[in-house]
Amino acid sequence: MTHAIELKDLHKYFGKNEVLKGIDMTVEPGQVVCVIGPSGSGKSTLLRCVNMLEQPTKGKVFVQGVEVTHPDVDIDAVRRRIGMVFQQFNLFPHMTALQNVMIAQQRVLRRGKREAEVTARENLDKVGVGAKCDSLPGQLSGGQQQRVAIARALAMDPDLMLFDEPTSALDPELVGDVLTVMRKLAEEGMTMLVVTHEMGFAREVADRVVFMDGGVVVEDGPPSQVIGDPRHERTQAFLHRVLHPEG
Amino acid sequence: MADQPTTAEPVRARLSPRKKQQISRGVQYAILVVALVVVALYADWGSLAQNFAKADVAEQALPDLFTIALRNTIIYAAGGFIFAFVLGLLLALMRISQVRPYRWIALLYIEIFRGLPALLIFLMITFLPLALPGFEVPFGTYGQGILGLGLVGAAYQAEVFRAGLQAVPKGQTEAARSLGMSASRAQVTVVIPQAVRMVIPPTTNQFVSLLKDSSLVLFLGVSGEYVELAKFGNDLASQYANATPIMVAGVTYLIVTIPLGYLASRLEGRKGRNR
Ligand SMILES: Nc1ncnc2c1ncn2[C@@H]1O[C@H](COP(=O)(O)OP(=O)(O)O)[C@@H](O)[C@H]1O
Ligand SMILES: [Mg+2]
Numbered sequence: 001m002t003h004a005i006e007l008k009d010l011h012k013y014f015g016k017n018e019v020l021k022g023i024d025m026t027v028e029p030g031q032v033v034c035v036i037g038p039s040g041s042g043k044s045t046l047l048r049c050v051n052m053l054e055q056p057t058k059g060k061v062f063v064q065g066v067e068v069t070h071p072d073v074d075i076d077a078v079r080r081r082i083g084m085v086f087q088q089f090n091l092f093p094h095m096t097a098l099q100n101v102m103i104a105q106q107r108v109l110r111r112g113k114r115e116a117e118v119t120a121r122e123n124l125d126k127v128g129v130g131a132k133c134d135s136l137p138g139q140l141s142g143g144q145q146q147r148v149a150i151a152r153a154l155a156m157d158p159d160l161m162l163f164d165e166p167t168s169a170l171d172p173e174l175v176g177d178v179l180t181v182m183r184k185l186a187e188e189g190m191t192m193l194v195v196t197h198e199m200g201f202a203r204e205v206a207d208r209v210v211f212m213d214g215g216v217v218v219e220d221g222p223p224s225q226v227i228g229d230p231r232h233e234r235t236q237a238f239l240h241r242v243l244h245p246e247g
Numbered sequence: 248m249a250d251q252p253t254t255a256e257p258v259r260a261r262l263s264p265r266k267k268q269q270i271s272r273g274v275q276y277a278i279l280v281v282a283l284v285v286v287a288l289y290a291d292w293g294s295l296a297q298n299f300a301k302a303d304v305a306e307q308a309l310p311d312l313f314t315i316a317l318r319n320t321i322i323y324a325a326g327g328f329i330f331a332f333v334l335g336l337l338l339a340l341m342r343i344s345q346v347r348p349y350r351w352i353a354l355l356y357i358e359i360f361r362g363l364p365a366l367l368i369f370l371m372i373t374f375l376p377l378a379l380p381g382f383e384v385p386f387g388t389y390g391q392g393i394l395g396l397g398l399v400g401a402a403y404q405a406e407v408f409r410a411g412l413q414a415v416p417k418g419q420t421e422a423a424r425s426l427g428m429s430a431s432r433a434q435v436t437v438v439i440p441q442a443v444r445m446v447i448p449p450t451t452n453q454f455v456s457l458l459k460d461s462s463l464v465l466f467l468g469v470s471g472e473y474v475e476l477a478k479f480g481n482d483l484a485s486q487y488a489n490a491t492p493i494m495v496a497g498v499t500y501l502i503v504t505i506p507l508g509y510l511a512s513r514l515e516g517r518k519g520r521n522r
Contacts, residue, residue: 084422090416090418104426153425
């Protein structure tokens, strides 16, 4: 069976700064994999290499068996099948919520206006912001914006979804709404690679948890092991800091 | 200092700050009054009025002042503006292109046309038919004026657009690309519409500049139906040996430029609130 995502000896340099130092990792279809680790450890860079928003310096990335690091690959076609959700939402501020969810359907998938609108409304309803179709992003709360961003990605019928700290820019009371949507997606069997600091979510939803530090994968396994009973000192220290921020 | 009791004598200041401020303001008013008195006494008001504000000469300017001169000023400025807008956008996109020669060409153009006096460009345009035999700028004098204003305006407008394009956060392009849009599709659908909104105030100011620079059409040797405000005022002034028509033309410029200036700053204010 082909992996949904496969990273082989992935290296990424920014100038002389080696940010990813040889990552090997797989995500199987239908799996939810959470990536945790301290800030600056390369989690975002790893995620962005999957859909080639960053060009890896060395190594290979496969998505559903297609080598996306190959120079001849049609990257736009690959990206159509990968939804991405950003920490800062990145909604298009000059379009309403509905237009945000319609535009790529129309311009990329060449769907007609009516079909795009029906799909957009379905997905906005699904993430609980159906009543906000005509609002501009600036008129929505962070939690609502992030859910519109998720609907925008889902409307493209992606085979897998990447989330880069989707709740880190939210006020604490709004985090739950977004996590609920993500939980629902996971239950429906969506393949998800999620960078997060929400340990509760990772423990309950993830099939696997990957702990990264300093550009390498330190620990990779089921949440009961990586979060519940970490082997490595670095993982233990990180979890201690995250779970007991006061102490 | 801080632990001194508040009742302590202030440090030997003979005048309190407030007193000083009052005196300073008094001196400024005094200078103003003296200057006004001098001007009022020594200026030859009769002669000034005769030369710059003679009612019967001003009357001669109507209605051509509006029906021909102002109309042509607006035609030159608006035509030049559209030219500058399109070419400026193209240059701005070239300026940030991945293809290095495009960047060089755009940079060269921008540096040259911003560095030269606009008047020089207009003088060169009059020599175009000599330089390129058989070549004629379409639409006659209108075409020449619009070409001159457009070539110069494009260089400035390009920098306005570049600033606008670069002010759109990188995350916008990334979101568009991650949805499968090509680089050019992302520019057209996501980046340019936002950049254009951001550049509306500086672009309005650019239009005001072009309105004023359209006076350079004077040097194209235009006449009759093609004259704009400056040339119109100048011709009438020579005819009557009186500067009143130039004043009248000046006031007509201000009627257009000042409201546009206010519009630009209001748009700027609104942008500030939306962010
Ligand atoms: N575009 C970039 N240019 C230069 N350095 C970068 C860039 N993006 C990230 N980095 C650097 O790479 C390292 C890892 O960043 P990142 O992947 O964002 O980590 P994380 O998401 O785990 O916090 C950081 O030291 C960061 O400064
Ligand atoms: Mg990050």
